[in-house]
Structure formats: structure tokens, C-alpha cells
Amino acid sequence: MTQAPPAVGNAPSRDILEKIFRMTFAIRQFEAEGIKLYRQGLIRGYFHPYLGQEGIAAGACAALRKGDYIASTHRGHGHCIAWGAEISKMMAELLQKRTGYCRGYGGSMHIADVTTGNLGANGIVGAGTPLGVGAALASQVRGSDAVTVTFSTDGGSNNGTFMEALNLAAIWNLNFILLIENNQYAVSTTIEESTRATDLYKRGEALGVESHKVDGNNPLAVYDRVKDAAEKCRTGKGPILIEAKTYRHMGHHVNDPGKYMPAEKLAYYKGRDPVDAARKSLSDMSDATDAEIKAIEASVIKEIADAIEFAVNSDEIKVEEFRQFADVY
Amino acid sequence: MSGKEMMYRDALREAIDEEMERNREVFIIGEGIAERGGSYKVTEGLLAKYGKLRVRDTPISEASMIGAGVGAAIAGGRPIVEILYIDFSMLGMDQIVNQAAKFRLMTGGHGRVPFVMRTQGGTGGGVAAQHSQSLEALFYHIPGLKVVMPSAPADAKGLLKYALRQDDPVMFLEHKHLYMTKGMVPNGEHIVEFGRGDIKRAGKDVTVIAWSNMIPRTLQAAQELEAEGISIEVIDPRTLVPLDLPMILTSVAKTNRVLIVQEAVRRGGVASDIASLIQEHAFYDLDAPIGIVAGLNIPVPFNLELEKASVPQLDDIKAAVRKIVAH
Numbered sequence: 233m234t235q236a237p238p239a240v241g242n243a244p245s246r247d248i249l250e251k252i253f254r255m256t257f258a259i260r261q262f263e264a265e266g267i268k269l270y271r272q273g274l275i276r277g278y279f280h281p282y283l284g285q286e287g288i289a290a291g292a293c294a295a296l297r298k299g300d301y302i303a304s305t306h307r308g309h310g311h312c313i314a315w316g317a318e319i320s321k322m323m324a325e326l327l328q329k330r331t332g333y334c335r336g337y338g339g340s341m342h343i344a345d346v347t348t349g350n351l352g353a354n355g356i357v358g359a360g361t362p363l364g365v366g367a368a369l370a371s372q373v374r375g376s377d378a379v380t381v382t383f384s385t386d387g388g389s390n391n392g393t394f395m396e397a398l399n400l401a402a403i404w405n406l407n408f409i410l411l412i413e414n415n416q417y418a419v420s421t422t423i424e425e426s427t428r429a430t431d432l433y434k435r436g437e438a439l440g441v442e443s444h445k446v447d448g449n450n451p452l453a454v455y456d457r458v459k460d461a462a463e464k465c466r467t468g469k470g471p472i473l474i475e476a477k478t479y480r481h482m483g484h485h486v487n488d489p490g491k492y493m494p495a496e497k498l499a500y501y502k503g504r505d506p507v508d509a510a511r512k513s514l515s516d517m518s519d520a521t522d523a524e525i526k527a528i529e530a531s532v533i534k535e536i537a538d539a540i541e542f543a544v545n546s547d548e549i550k551v552e553e554f555r556q557f558a559d560v561y
Numbered sequence: 562m563s564g565k566e567m568m569y570r571d572a573l574r575e576a577i578d579e580e581m582e583r584n585r586e587v588f589i590i591g592e593g594i595a596e597r598g599g600s601y602k603v604t605e606g607l608l609a610k611y612g613k614l615r616v617r618d619t620p621i622s623e624a625s626m627i628g629a630g631v632g633a634a635i636a637g638g639r640p641i642v643e644i645l646y647i648d649f650s651m652l653g654m655d656q657i658v659n660q661a662a663k664f665r666l667m668t669g670g671h672g673r674v675p676f677v678m679r680t681q682g683g684t685g686g687g688v689a690a691q692h693s694q695s696l697e698a699l700f701y702h703i704p705g706l707k708v709v710m711p712s713a714p715a716d717a718k719g720l721l722k723y724a725l726r727q728d729d730p731v732m733f734l735e736h737k738h739l740y741m742t743k744g745m746v747p748n749g750e751h752i753v754e755f756g757r758g759d760i761k762r763a764g765k766d767v768t769v770i771a772w773s774n775m776i777p778r779t780l781q782a783a784q785e786l787e788a789e790g791i792s793i794e795v796i797d798p799r800t801l802v803p804l805d806l807p808m809i810l811t812s813v814a815k816t817n818r819v820l821i822v823q824e825a826v827r828r829g830g831v832a833s834d835i836a837s838l839i840q841e842h843a844f845y846d847l848d849a850p851i852g853i854v855a856g857l858n859i860p861v862p863f864n865l866e867l868e869k870a871s872v873p874q875l876d877d878i879k880a881a882v883r884k885i886v887a888h
Contacts, residue, residue: 301636335669342667351635352668356659362625363660366632366640373588373614373638380636396625403620 246518255290282310284481287506289314291454303360308353329546358391368406387418401471408471436473448478572714576721588615591643627653634676647682661730662705693861695825712776719753758805764794827855849888
């Protein structure tokens with residue numbers, strides 16, 4: 233149960249570096265534009281920004297493959313985007329439109345796409361852990377080597393199902409990766425107030441589960457760690473627990489000013505920005521030129537602008553549709 | 562139709578066996594269900610036939626067993642999660658109520674949860690307050706769950722087979738006193754769709770609606786009251802959600818008198834809701850107030866005499882019928 237970097241071998245290909253950068257940048261842009269729409273009153277309900285944590289979703293999803301599963305959290309936009317979701321359908325969902333992923337029935341906390349193995353965001357903190365174990369269980373029963381990653385949180389790690397579900401995954405050797413995004417706050421309660429043992433990855437060791445911690449603000453480190461874990465799972469060595477330490481760039485949700493977040497600490501983490509890190513990796517470790525990187529950024533900015541236009545111009549849901557649907561219940 | 566007599570538990574096992582044979586996605590997890598064959602012997606022999614990938618024991622982790630079942634179902638599996646006592650399913654309420662029941666709507670309809678939770682409830686034999694509850698009303702209250710409560714072996718088999726072929730979360734609620742009761746089960750493929758009640762006994766004076774272990778008791782009451790010249794029609798909805806309201810209303814239109822019998826406590830119960838539906842839809846058919854015989858609003862006591870006093874007994878049902886007839 234070391235903390236040493238995994239021996240994955242060669243540096244990632246340009247494709248991977250580009251994908252990771254594109255995803256971190258897309259998440260950053262999506263959240264920034266989403267917050268604007270929220271402040272304009274176009275997005276209602278809850279909006280939990282993933283700002284500052286982009287490297288975890290981008291790194292982890294780039295290490296997985298088609299046919300795998302992810303389960304997400306209430307702070308789930310990033311996982312969705314990194315998993316390859318259609319931005320326009322995400323934006324339409326946030327705007328309560330019938331063209332959204334969930335036809336406007338789910339919203340920010342419930343975007344799912346079972347056709348691509350995205351088991352969904354979740355409004356109940358910690359609930360994705362047993363759900364992810366279930367997907368891994370179904371995969372094992374059908375003889376598939378698919379891997380399931382549950383993105384959980386430091387807050388979710390203090391829910392009873394954290395230990396229960398990880399233990400089930402362990403006794404059954406499931407292809408399951410529990411990735412704790414430790415952003416150090418459960419809403420506003422600090423990790424130090426929540427547990428005496430703040431190195432959450434150590435909890436896995438108590439269950440006989442290979443456990444690691446990784447710098448959550450370093451997208452490539454996350455990628456390497458998850459890639460290694462996924463390979464181990466596929467050769468029968470799962471489950472694996474990974475704790476990725478990180479920090480939010482703002483409060484719990486858009487309307488939380490986050491006054492409890494010390495300025496120095498925030499500045500420290502903002503200085504270790506995952507989007508910048510992904511951009512630098514792409515620039516340093518591949519032959520991508522500055523112009524090419526700018527072009528990626530421009531295409532993401534356009535994609536999100538188009539998504540907003542699509543969402544704004546989409547039809548509203550008709551109440552009759554709801555009644556029709558409600559009859560099923 | 563030809564058939565054979567079998568016990569409720571054997572009918573359940575036959576349903577699981579046939580569906581596991583038919584669909585490789587069907588699997589079952591639970592406490593002591595593999596080698597031991599389950600506390601009520603429902604899963605006996607399945608481990609030997611299907612192996613430990615598809616028949617597996619779990620630690621005592623109800624919330625995560627249920628959650629894993631829900632997750633497996635979302636991912637296309639056909640899990641059966643056996644929870645020893647319905648009382649223990651309370652540990653998994655987040656996964657049942659907030660996950661399983663809501664996923665279909667939250668995803669705008671594209672996500673389905675073909676998850677079956679089998680468990681058992683009810684009083685019997687002095688197992689006291691935490692092992693004797695009838696909690697169907699909790700699940701009945703939650704939109705998105707199907708609630709199934711078979712009273713007879715044939716229904717148990719047919720409904721469980723149907724549960725494993727449809728796509729919504731099912732609370733399959735058995736009764737600890739029914740496992741060793743016997744009944745005829747049709748040979749061959751026997752499937753009972755949800756939402757179709759069964760007239761367990763035809764009659765003309767009073768409609769008595771009951772389910773689960775209250776059915777045998779009500780049938781006995783009906784037989785005894787026949788000697789008093791009272792003809793009772795016994796309706797078993799078999800599934801509380803969806804509820805076969807048309808069958809109930811048709812019967813009420815004929816008898817004009819209704820009694821509803823439930824083992825669960827009276828307050829906030831399914832009987833009260835069925836009564837409200839009848840008065841809403843068939844008020845002018847009624848010649849007497851709708852009667853309800855239900856459990857007392859208390860936790861079930863251990864003492865066997867008190868336990869009996871806490872839930873409807875034969876004499877309670879008979880007395881209630883006589884009162885309605887005399888009205």
C-alpha cells in the first residue's frame with residue numbers, strides 16, 4: 233500500500249494528453265458559463281461547481297475504456313463531461329429542457345446516461361458507492377472485465393455504506409475502484425472535524441484493499457494511478473481505493489460564498505491549478521504547439537456556446553407530458 | 562389446467578430456478594442463502610446448480626446489499642436481493658427510496674431498475690417487535706416501487722417470475738407464516754402479471770379485501786360465516802402497487818358492503834388508502850360504512866397472547882363482517 237507513483241511505463245500519448253487537457257478545460261468552461269447562467273436565473277435549483285477538481289475526473293476517465301462504468305456525486309458535471317457526455321444535452325438538462333439528458337426530470341444532481349455506462353450523479357452523498365459495487369457485481373456475473381469507478385467524496389466516506397460496500401467489493405474481488413475526491417470539506421465541515429484519521433485511503437487497508445493516495449490537482453498522476461488500478465482490476469486484483477486530495481475553488485454550491493475557506497489555503501490550491509497542469513503536460517510532453525492548444529480551447533469555448541444556444545432555444549416541457557409519464561407510476 | 566401441490570417456499574424456489582435457467586443475468590445475494598439455502602429454505606439447491614457467482618452469501622450489510630442490487634439492475638443485471646426480515650430492509654431505505662424508486666423518473670425514463678428485493682414480514686411465533694412488522698405501507702407510499710404480497714404458492718411463483726421479467730424495482734414481500742403452506746401450482750410456464758387481483762372466493766353479501774397471511778384467515782372466516790348465511794367474496798389484490806381497483810369496484814357494486822383486513826398497524830396503512838379509493842369511486846354503491854380490521858397501533862409484543870391480540874384474528878374478522886352485514 234505504497235504512495236509511490238505507479239510504474240505504468242511510457243509517458244501518455246499525445247491523444248491522452250490532449251484528451252485530459254481538453255476535458256479539464258471543458259469542465260472549467262462549462263462550470264464558469266453555468267454559473268453565469270445560474271446568476272442570470274436561467275439555471276435553477278442546486279448547482280455544485282467542480283471548479284478546482286477538474287483533474288480528477290479528466291485523469292480518471294481518460295484511464296478507462298468503453299464498456300466501463302462510472303458513478304458520480306452531487307458535484308457531478310465534471311465526471312459527466314470527462315466521460316464524454318454531450319455538452320448540449322447536459323446544458324439543456326440544467327435549463328430544465330426536454331432535450332436534456334433526463335428530459336428535464338433530473339437536473340444537475342441526477343444526470344445519468346446508462347447507455348454509455350454513466351450510472352449517474354447522485355443527490356445523496358455516499359450513495360454511489362454501493363451502486364458502483366452493484367455495477368461491478370453485474371459485470372462479474374456476466375463474465376465481463378468492465379471496471380466500475382465510483383467517484384466519492386471525503387463527506388461520503390463517513391457514510392456507513394463506504395465501508396460496507398468496499399468490503400463487499402473486496403470479498404468478491406470486484407473490478408471496482410473507489411476514488412475519493414477529498415476536497416477537504418463536507419459542505420462546510422472540514423475533514424479534520426469529521427475524522428481523526430484524515431488520510432482516508434488508509435481505511436481501505438483495514439479491509440485488505442490495495443489503497444493509494446494521489447495528488448488530485450495533478451491530472452496525469454490521477455491518470456497513471458487509475459490506469460494502473462484498472463489494469464489490476466482486470467487481472468483479478470480489485471478492488472482498489474484511491475484518495476485524490478484536492479480543494480474547491482469556491483463554496484459548496486453557487487450560492488455558498490465559502491467564507492469558511494481560508495484565503496491562504498485557497499490561494500495555495502489555485503496556484504496548483506489542474507487545468508494549467510494539464511495544459512503544461514500537453515505542451516511539455518507532446519509535440520502540440522501553442523497554436524494547437526489555443527485551437528483546442530477555442531473549439532471547447534465554441535462547443536459550450538453552442539450548447540447554451542441549443543439549451544436556451546430548446547422547447548419547454550409540457551405539463552401533459554409529465555402526466556403521461558406519471559401514469560406509469 | 563393441470564398442476565401439482567407444493568409449498569409456498571418451493572414455489573418461490575421454482576420461480577427463481579426457472580428464471581435463472583432462462584436468463585443468465587438473474588442472480589441472487591443474501592444472508593445465508595447459498596450453502597445454507599436460506600432461513601426459509603427458499604434458495605436450497607440453487608448454489609449447487611448455478612454456482613457461487615450467481616448465488617452468493619453476503620455479510621450483514623443490508624444498505625449496501627440493497628444498493629449493490631440497485632446498481633446491478635441499473636447496469637442491466639437482474640438481481641434478487643434477499644433480506645432476512647422486512648424489519649432489516651429499513652437499513653437500506655436510502656437505496657430503496659432515494660435510488661431505486663426514483664431513478665426511472667430522474668433519468669426522464671431512459672434508466673430502468675429491474676431490481677427485486679425479496680423479504681418476509683408479519684407476526685408469528687413470538688419473534689418480537691423487530692422481527693414481526695408488516696411494513697408494506699412504507700413502500701406503498703413511495704412512487705416508483707411495485708409492492709407484491711402473495712398469499713398462495715401459485716401466486717408466489719407466478720408473481721416472482723413476472724417480477725424478474727419486468728423493469729421496475731419490486732418489493733416482493735413474503736410472509737413468515739406462509740412458507741410451509743400448500744397449494745396447487747399450475748404445471749408449465751406460470752406467470753402472474755402485476756395489477757391483477759384474484760377472487761379467492763366468490764360471494765354476494767360482503768366484499769372482504771385482504772392480502773398475504775390475512776387471506777387464509779379471511780377464507781376460514783368466510784367458510785365459518787357461510788353457516789350463518791353470510792356469503793363473502795374474498796379479494797386478494799396480490800399486488801398493492803399496482804392495485805387492481807377495477808376488480809375491487811366490480812365486487813363492491815355487487816355486494817355493496819366492504820371490509821378490508823390487514824395485518825399491518827391501522828394508522829397510515831394501505832387499508833385506509835383502499836377505503837378512500839372505494840368511497841371516492843363507489844360511494845353510492847355502499848350500503849354500510851367501509852370496515853377495516855387492522856393491527857393495533859403498537860409495536861408487536863413478544864408475549865404470544867399479546868402478539869395475537871395485536872393483529873387481526875379469525876374472530877376479529879368474523880365480528881367485523883357481522884357488524885357490516887347488520888348495518
